[in-house]
Amino acid sequence: METTAPISIADAKMPLSPWQLFWQRLKRRKIAMAGGAILIFLYTVALFAGFIAPYRYDNLDADYSFHPPVWPRLQGFHLVVPRYEPGNGAYVYRLVPNDTKPLHFFIRGDPYKLFSFIPTDIHLFGTGDKDYPVFLFGADQLGRDVFSRLLYGSQISLSIGLIGIFISFTFGMIVGGISGYFSGGTDTVIMRLCELIMSIPALYLIISLRNAFPADMSSTQIYAMIIVILSFIGWASMARVIRGMALSLREQQFILAARALGQSHLKIIVRHILPNTFSYVIVAATLSVPYYILGEVVLSYLGVGIQEPNASWGIMLTAVQNTTYLQNYPWLFAPGVAIFVTVLAFNFLGDGLRDAADTKAQ
Amino acid sequence: MWSFVLKRLLHMIPLLLGVSLLTFLLMSLAPGNYFTSLQQNPQISPETIKQLEAQFHLDKPWYVQYVFWLKNILSGNFGYSMAYKIPATSLIFQRLWNTFLLSFFALIIAWGVAIPLGIWAAVRKDSWVDRACSLIAFVGLSVPDILLALLALWFAAATGWFPVGGAESSLYDFMTPAQQFWDRVHHLILPAFVLAASDLAGIMRQMRSNLLDTLRAEYVTAARARGLGEGWVVWKHALRNAINPLLTIFGYSLAALLSGAFIVENIMAWPGLGRLTMEAYVAKDSYLVVDCVVMATALLVIGNFIADLLLAWNDPRIRLK
Numbered sequence: 001m002e003t004t005a006p007i008s009i010a011d012a013k014m015p016l017s018p019w020q021l022f023w024q025r026l027k028r029r030k031i032a033m034a035g036g037a038i039l040i041f042l043y044t045v046a047l048f049a050g051f052i053a054p055y056r057y058d059n060l061d062a063d064y065s066f067h068p069p070v071w072p073r074l075q076g077f078h079l080v081v082p083r084y085e086p087g088n089g090a091y092v093y094r095l096v097p098n099d100t101k102p103l104h105f106f107i108r109g110d111p112y113k114l115f116s117f118i119p120t121d122i123h124l125f126g127t128g129d130k131d132y133p134v135f136l137f138g139a140d141q142l143g144r145d146v147f148s149r150l151l152y153g154s155q156i157s158l159s160i161g162l163i164g165i166f167i168s169f170t171f172g173m174i175v176g177g178i179s180g181y182f183s184g185g186t187d188t189v190i191m192r193l194c195e196l197i198m199s200i201p202a203l204y205l206i207i208s209l210r211n212a213f214p215a216d217m218s219s220t221q222i223y224a225m226i227i228v229i230l231s232f233i234g235w236a237s238m239a240r241v242i243r244g245m246a247l248s249l250r251e252q253q254f255i256l257a258a259r260a261l262g263q264s265h266l267k268i269i270v271r272h273i274l275p276n277t278f279s280y281v282i283v284a285a286t287l288s289v290p291y292y293i294l295g296e297v298v299l300s301y302l303g304v305g306i307q308e309p310n311a312s313w314g315i316m317l318t319a320v321q322n323t324t325y326l327q328n329y330p331w332l333f334a335p336g337v338a339i340f341v342t343v344l345a346f347n348f349l350g351d352g353l354r355d356a357a358d359t360k361a362q
Numbered sequence: 363m364w365s366f367v368l369k370r371l372l373h374m375i376p377l378l379l380g381v382s383l384l385t386f387l388l389m390s391l392a393p394g395n396y397f398t399s400l401q402q403n404p405q406i407s408p409e410t411i412k413q414l415e416a417q418f419h420l421d422k423p424w425y426v427q428y429v430f431w432l433k434n435i436l437s438g439n440f441g442y443s444m445a446y447k448i449p450a451t452s453l454i455f456q457r458l459w460n461t462f463l464l465s466f467f468a469l470i471i472a473w474g475v476a477i478p479l480g481i482w483a484a485v486r487k488d489s490w491v492d493r494a495c496s497l498i499a500f501v502g503l504s505v506p507d508i509l510l511a512l513l514a515l516w517f518a519a520a521t522g523w524f525p526v527g528g529a530e531s532s533l534y535d536f537m538t539p540a541q542q543f544w545d546r547v548h549h550l551i552l553p554a555f556v557l558a559a560s561d562l563a564g565i566m567r568q569m570r571s572n573l574l575d576t577l578r579a580e581y582v583t584a585a586r587a588r589g590l591g592e593g594w595v596v597w598k599h600a601l602r603n604a605i606n607p608l609l610t611i612f613g614y615s616l617a618a619l620l621s622g623a624f625i626v627e628n629i630m631a632w633p634g635l636g637r638l639t640m641e642a643y644v645a646k647d648s649y650l651v652v653d654c655v656v657m658a659t660a661l662l663v664i665g666n667f668i669a670d671l672l673l674a675w676n677d678p679r680i681r682l683k
Contacts, residue, residue: 196384204658204659205655207655302640317512323526
């Protein structure tokens with residue numbers, strides 16, 4: 001008896017989930033993937049900042065003010081660090097020929113706390129000799145290592161963006177969801193409030209909010225304050241967009257079904273309405289992180305944010321206020337480059353996410 | 363059309379009242395006032411400070427202060443700047459004028475460059491012009507105002523072609539009117555270009571994609587089918603519709619422009635409203651901070667109003683709403 005050809009199991013493909021489809025489309029966008037890779041790298045480095053940085057952020061030495069960048073070079077099979085000595089004139093340094101010190105890895109140095117709770121003093125690299133500093137990006141006016149401060153600063157600058165986005169978007173989504181779902185009086189009040197916040201130019205609002213806090217606060221308080229201020233400004237635009245989406249989702253049949261099943265209003269908003277806005281929210285969040293990072297930079301640059309001797313990219317940029325510094329010691333602009341790279345990476349990733357989330361364009 | 367204008371104008375009043383109320387509330391949360399720092403001064407008796415506080419109504423609850431302030435504002439009096447020791451009205455309007463000047467020239471530069479470039483990129487889609495424009499746009503969108511302003515200062519210092527910050531030379535008072543004019547322009551160019559740069563990239567990208575969308579529309583194909591020249595098709599048929607969404611963006615971009623002006627003013631020492639806000643904040647001259655925030659909001663709201671009028675003028679459908 002002839003048998004029919006057996007059905008090949010391998011050919012029957014499981015349909016991909018929406019998230020898998022999204023991931024497939026995203027993978028095809030090389031620039032977005034590059035942006036994502038840069039961000040993963042930056043955030044990993046920020047996480048291990050204390051370990052990778054050869055010095056602490058407040059390790060200063062007036063003898064090394066405006067010391068030029070020192071890069072290790074290969075001598076035989078060892079990496080060695082050259083020595084500079086003071087030359088003629090202020091802040092002029094001269095390379096000392098044939099005077100080097102080998103670079104060591106996993107060397108003991110300034111004490112710090114890894115992940116801010118494991119006390120240790122092991123650093124990725126260093127010379128262990130104060131006369132042979134490893135200033136990869138040079139030193140600032142107080143003789144502090146710019147590279148180390150850049151890493152410590154990235155902990156503050158990069159985390160403020162993520163935490164700020166998380167708080168303001170969560171709040172904005174919930175408020176927007178409530179506003180759109182209930183509409184009527186609640187909606188009117190919330191939307192007028194949003195309009196009020198959005199009609200003040202952001203930086204003017206930031207300064208009046210800053211005015212409401214005392215001038216002298218601990219560094220932790222200032223950090224929290226910056227997040228509160230930036231979140232206060234950010235939630236309004238999010239709430240408005242989510243409200244618009246909720247208004248149209250409310251009329252959909254699956255919401256009607258959920259209501260017919262007797263689900264509570266809160267559950268309908270959180271479980272049925274908000275998940276439908278996620279693809280928009282993720283794209284908007286990625287594209288908004290740079291504004292939060294820049295918010296910290298501007299506040300600290302203007303002297304009302306993170307204070308010395310703490311390191312953040314904004315406070316480091318204040319050194320460049322003096323144009324002669326920038327002309328003579330261009331390495332002081334390193335935090336500016338870091339800001340640019342971070343913003344560019346977020347824009348690359350955000351653009352890719354937007355294209356990948358847009359199923360209609362396929 | 364007139365009912366539309368009136369409606370929009372009436373809409374502004376509660377908004378500005380709300381903004382001033384909010385900033386006043388925030389100000390009242392701040393610990394201490396301008397006279398707190400004077401308490402350390404042994405030459406000023408506590409009675410004098412009490413008297414001064416009473417004179418400026420600083421000893422009363424914030425809502426009473428607000429009523430006094432509002433009464434003064436409505437009669438065109440911005441009060442007295444405690445830090446500058448001069449009436450705040452002239453100070454604010456002088457700074458407001460400077461901010462307006464800076465923002466206005468930045469707008470002219472941004473739109474004057476972005477629109478033609480956007481049209482060019484759209485008409486020559488996928489050519490080297492288009493690629494170069496989109497690259498510039500992407501980089502331009504990613505360079506924050508603060509970095510651009512710092513680089514511009516460095517550029518001015520390194521080349522000596524432009525003054526390093528400020529709005530006028532130290533010899534300004536001794537110049538002839540013509541020289542004074544050129545001195546102002548000379549100081550304005552660099553900050554205006556810095557402020558325009560970030561706006562420019564966004565407008566250019568938007569112009570390009572809008573025009574590409576309209577060029578695909580059926581009425582454009584119909585116009586081409588009637589044998590009209592390509593220039594005529596783009597200019598007369600596509601462009602006006604493509605401009606429409608841009609006028610909406612014009613309203614939105616004003617908020618970013620004023621925030622950008624705040625940064626540029628503070629970095630490049632341009633004596634505008636943003637710089638005054640920071641100076642007043644540092645001096646704890648709280649009324650002046652409120653005045654500045656309200657004036658900046660008013661500038662933004664009026665700008666948005668003009669954007670709405672432009673939109674209504676360009677698109678008759680809007681007027682009917």
